[in-house]
Amino acid sequence: MKNIDQSRIFDLTDYKRQDFSVCLGCKICASVCTVNDLSESTNPQEILQKLFLGKNIPSDDHLVRYCTGCYRCTGACPWNIRIPEVIRALREELATRSPFEKAFKDSVSIWGRVYEPYVIIMAIPFLLKGGYIKHMTRWTEYMGIHLPHKVKRA
Amino acid sequence: MNVLIIGGGISGISAAKVALKGNHTVTILESSAEPGGLMARIANCRVGFKTFFDEIRDNERLTLISDAKIAKVDKKEDKTFAVTLEDGRALAADKVIIATGLTPYDPVEYKGKRVLTSLEYDAVIDQRQGELPADFNNIGFFLCVGSRSKDYPLCSSVCCSYTLREVKWTLQRAKPEITVFYNDLRFFGQEFYMEKAFRDAGVKFVRANSRYFEEDEKGVTVRYFAGGQLKEERFNYVVLAIGLRPNPQLAELSNLFGFSMNEYGFVNENAPLQTDVEGVYASGGALEPMNIKDSILTGFGAGLVAVKGPEILAKAEGHDERLYREDEPEFVLSDGNTTTCLFYLGTENPGNGMFYEFVSSKFIEAARDLRKAGKAVYVLTRNMVTPSYGEITYEEARREGIVFIHLEEDETVAFDGDRVRIAREGRELIFNADKVIRFDDYAKLLKDREYLSLYRSEPQLRWSPTKWGRKRYHVGFIRHPRDKRWEKREFLGALGEMILDHEEDRILPEVNEERCSGCGSCKDSCPHNAIEIIFEEKTISVFGPNNSTKVPIAHVKDDTCVSCGLCASVCPSDVISFP
Numbered sequence A: 001m002k003n004i005d006q007s008r009i010f011d012l013t014d015y016k017r018q019d020f021s022v023c024l025g026c027k028i029c030a031s032v033c034t035v036n037d038l039s040e041s042t043n044p045q046e047i048l049q050k051l052f053l054g055k056n057i058p059s060d061d062h063l064v065r066y067c068t069g070c071y072r073c074t075g076a077c078p079w080n081i082r083i084p085e086v087i088r089a090l091r092e093e094l095a096t097r098s099p100f101e102k103a104f105k106d107s108v109s110i111w112g113r114v115y116e117p118y119v120i121i122m123a124i125p126f127l128l129k130g131g132y133i134k135h136m137t138r139w140t141e142y143m144g145i146h147l148p149h150k151v152k153r154a
Numbered sequence B: 001m002n003v004l005i006i007g008g009g010i011s012g013i014s015a016a017k018v019a020l021k022g023n024h025t026v027t028i029l030e031s032s033a034e035p036g037g038l039m040a041r042i043a044n045c046r047v048g049f050k051t052f053f054d055e056i057r058d059n060e061r062l063t064l065i066s067d068a069k070i071a072k073v074d075k076k077e078d079k080t081f082a083v084t085l086e087d088g089r090a091l092a093a094d095k096v097i098i099a100t101g102l103t104p105y106d107p108v109e110y111k112g113k114r115v116l117t118s119l120e121y122d123a124v125i126d127q128r129q130g131e132l133p134a135d136f137n138n139i140g141f142f143l144c145v146g147s148r149s150k151d152y153p154l155c156s157s158v159c160c161s162y163t164l165r166e167v168k169w170t171l172q173r174a175k176p177e178i179t180v181f182y183n184d185l186r187f188f189g190q191e192f193y194m195e196k197a198f199r200d201a202g203v204k205f206v207r208a209n210s211r212y213f214e215e216d217e218k219g220v221t222v223r224y225f226a227g228g229q230l231k232e233e234r235f236n237y238v239v240l241a242i243g244l245r246p247n248p249q250l251a252e253l254s255n256l257f258g259f260s261m262n263e264y265g266f267v268n269e270n271a272p273l274q275t276d277v278e279g280v281y282a283s284g285g286a287l288e289p290m291n292i293k294d295s296i297l298t299g300f301g302a303g304l305v306a307v308k309g310p311e312i313l314a315k316a317e318g319h320d321e322r323l324y325r326e327d328e329p330e331f332v333l334s335d336g337n338t339t340t341c342l343f344y345l346g347t348e349n350p351g352n353g354m355f356y357e358f359v360s361s362k363f364i365e366a367a368r369d370l371r372k373a374g375k376a377v378y379v380l381t382r383n384m385v386t387p388s389y390g391e392i393t394y395e396e397a398r399r400e401g402i403v404f405i406h407l408e409e410d411e412t413v414a415f416d417g418d419r420v421r422i423a424r425e426g427r428e429l430i431f432n433a434d435k436v437i438r439f440d441d442y443a444k445l446l447k448d449r450e451y452l453s454l455y456r457s458e459p460q461l462r463w464s465p466t467k468w469g470r471k472r473y474h475v476g477f478i479r480h481p482r483d484k485r486w487e488k489r490e491f492l493g494a495l496g497e498m499i500l501d502h503e504e505d506r507i508l509p510e511v512n513e514e515r516c517s518g519c520g521s522c523k524d525s526c527p528h529n530a531i532e533i534i535f536e537e538k539t540i541s542v543f544g545p546n547n548s549t550k551v552p553i554a555h556v557k558d559d560t561c562v563s564c565g566l567c568a569s570v571c572p573s574d575v576i577s578f579p
């Protein structure tokens, strides 16, 4: 585990620390986060809080790994806090990339655009491993493929 | 004097009452078809408004103009105003009161058939609208919708309280499961006891919010994050506690009359209840988000200061002995060589709840000072009560790098010297702080005073916002401990309320002193604290020679008693009677 320098994280986002620390702690971000659609229980607010408290964030933190950069959290957040930018900075600092991001980036470098079938193929091992296939309907939406889906009953 | 009141909501009507009582001529301009404002849109408040308004409705010095729109305002040399309406009518006004109220936020992006705003939900549970829907088993309330956010940083002050009331009205008609999702619970006075009662009755409170509402024909799926986990739950209905924003028409009025507005869209209060244009006053929701009782209070105050002039404040302060105020206790934080400070803003005692507002603002103030001095500052909050503009200060504190930790319902806090441990399943946070400042230690300083807001129920406070007894009106800290800006407004409000108070013919209870045993039952029962037990010299002969001794006897304070008769009904020896 690498020690992270929290001020550097905020510097990397081109955004001031105080724009993040205005967070209310309402956890609305967690209620809409795409990673939670897949399966893991992640709370973006906790990442912020860990940074404010100077706590370590492990590089295998689920959010750091799987955040899709969909900005759903930002859209729903009362303060429009740009969490994915913090996460991107964290990745840079921790030198990790999500399987999605890797697939997206490779796709762009090969075809010059996001080629969905490629992304899916590249992400399949991860999906199978995590048992995430059952949530496929949801995350495919964020990649522009719209399959009909039903709302899950509690 | 001609007083022109713009806005026929509860605040405008309150101002009209005071001005009419002083034999002035009053014109109310209402932009809609009917007076009433927001209060007339809430089922359980409609009647209250009507009763209040009916008392002046037929007054011959009152003119109410509905569907009114101002076209032009000319300010005359003598500082009066010539107002022309769009239909051509011309009005002369010596004084103007802006009482245009608030605009409820409309969350278009989330609304649906089962995701309702509080106003819509209110219509659902309104008795007069008929039966409740068949599937009324599980209701979720979500607070702070459209407030405390980037586009509107203020707290709307009333949505927590009205949600509590909507819970009450719901439980009066049906027994659904109710969950309230909150960020903070910003209640007022006795409402903290209501909260406790509802918790005991099974209403769930969750300290987390959500914007994941997936609606279908049968209900709404909601996701929220609590206890370290994402949870998914189904509700039949979801209620969004919408915030109250400034009335957009204020901008137009500001152009017409020339007064200025603040960056949040409310009237700039130059002096208590006054705008920065001479002769133009403001009350109610035109000043800031406030509840009905404060709208009435500021309405009374604005009506008074409009007809008596701003000098009245200095004249009455310290001279009118009916106005009763007390100093707030000193809040001293010794800050020695500390480097890390931790505030604990939480209490297990609902009786301390009403001090949240006061202590929250004091803690923030202290925390900011410490932060400015370069210390690390943490604030653990169970509840942070910073209504209205208080939220702005709270926001600044967050930006300044004070770390606020929001404790969830089931999280425990244990103090062990310098070590503070927060725990729940799956989470443990440990802080080492060389100074720990706790809520209850400060709440202690505030206790055992006769706060009006603690002794009076919501309706009592609403219609007589400052009256403690016949000769005593509470203002400032002793009315309700909160921000200082309220004290002067309350002074004016109390003076207005006094004008309206008519001396009704009261019959006071009489105590048969011979037979009174001084048991104190009546004292305990009196809701107004109007009975004192005094000790009187009495000659008694038990055996042998006469003896003189002091015996307790009930005594009715005639300036406080409201002749309710409770004491007579509880006296075990039947010695209290009404002549």
Ligand SMILES: Cc1cc2nc3c(=O)[nH]c(=O)nc-3n(C[C@H](O)[C@H](O)[C@H](O)COP(=O)(O)OP(=O)(O)OC[C@H]3O[C@@H](n4cnc5c(N)ncnc54)[C@H](O)[C@@H]3O)c2cc1C
Pocket (backbone or CB within 6 Å): B006, B007, B008, B009, B010, B011, B012, B029, B030, B031, B032, B034, B035, B036, B037, B038, B039, B042, B068, B069, B099, B100, B101, B102, B103, B104, B118, B119, B122, B158, B161, B162, B165, B244, B247, B249, B253, B283, B284, B285, B286, B290, B291, B292, B293, B295
């Ligand atoms: C859903 C909901 C529930 C609530 N429940 C409670 C509760 O339980 N308890 C409580 O204390 N408070 C409650 N409130 C808050 C309460 O409604 C307000 O505090 C109160 O109505 C404010 O009174 P007001 O007179 O200042 O403004 P308003 O009631 O808004 O009245 C303003 C009036 O001015 C008129 N007007 C506006 N612009 C102009 C103009 N340019 N020219 C002429 N007239 C104009 C409007 O038509 C309106 O009639 C609730 C609010 C909402 C939204």
Ligand code: SF4
Pocket (backbone or CB within 6 Å): A029, A032, A033, A034, A035, A044, A063, A066, A067, A068, A069, A070, A071, A072, A073, A074, A083, A084
């Ligand atoms: S941007 Fe990342 S953190 Fe935000 S909702 Fe999307 S996946 Fe979650």
Ligand code: SF4
Pocket (backbone or CB within 6 Å): A022, A023, A024, A025, A026, A027, A028, A029, A030, A044, A045, A073, A076, A077, A078, A079, A080, A081
């Ligand atoms: S939604 Fe925004 S304000 Fe709320 S917890 Fe998440 S980051 Fe903080």
Ligand code: SF4
Pocket (backbone or CB within 6 Å): B143, B144, B145, B147, B148, B154, B155, B156, B157, B158, B159, B160, B161, B183, B184, B185, B186, B241, B243, B387
């Ligand atoms: S009163 Fe304040 S804290 Fe409560 S719901 Fe309204 S905006 Fe939120």
Ligand code: SF4
Pocket (backbone or CB within 6 Å): B509, B525, B526, B527, B528, B529, B530, B531, B556, B560, B561, B562, B563, B564, B565, B566, B567, B568
């Ligand atoms: S009549 Fe009511 S108010 Fe008066 S002393 Fe008796 S209990 Fe108190």
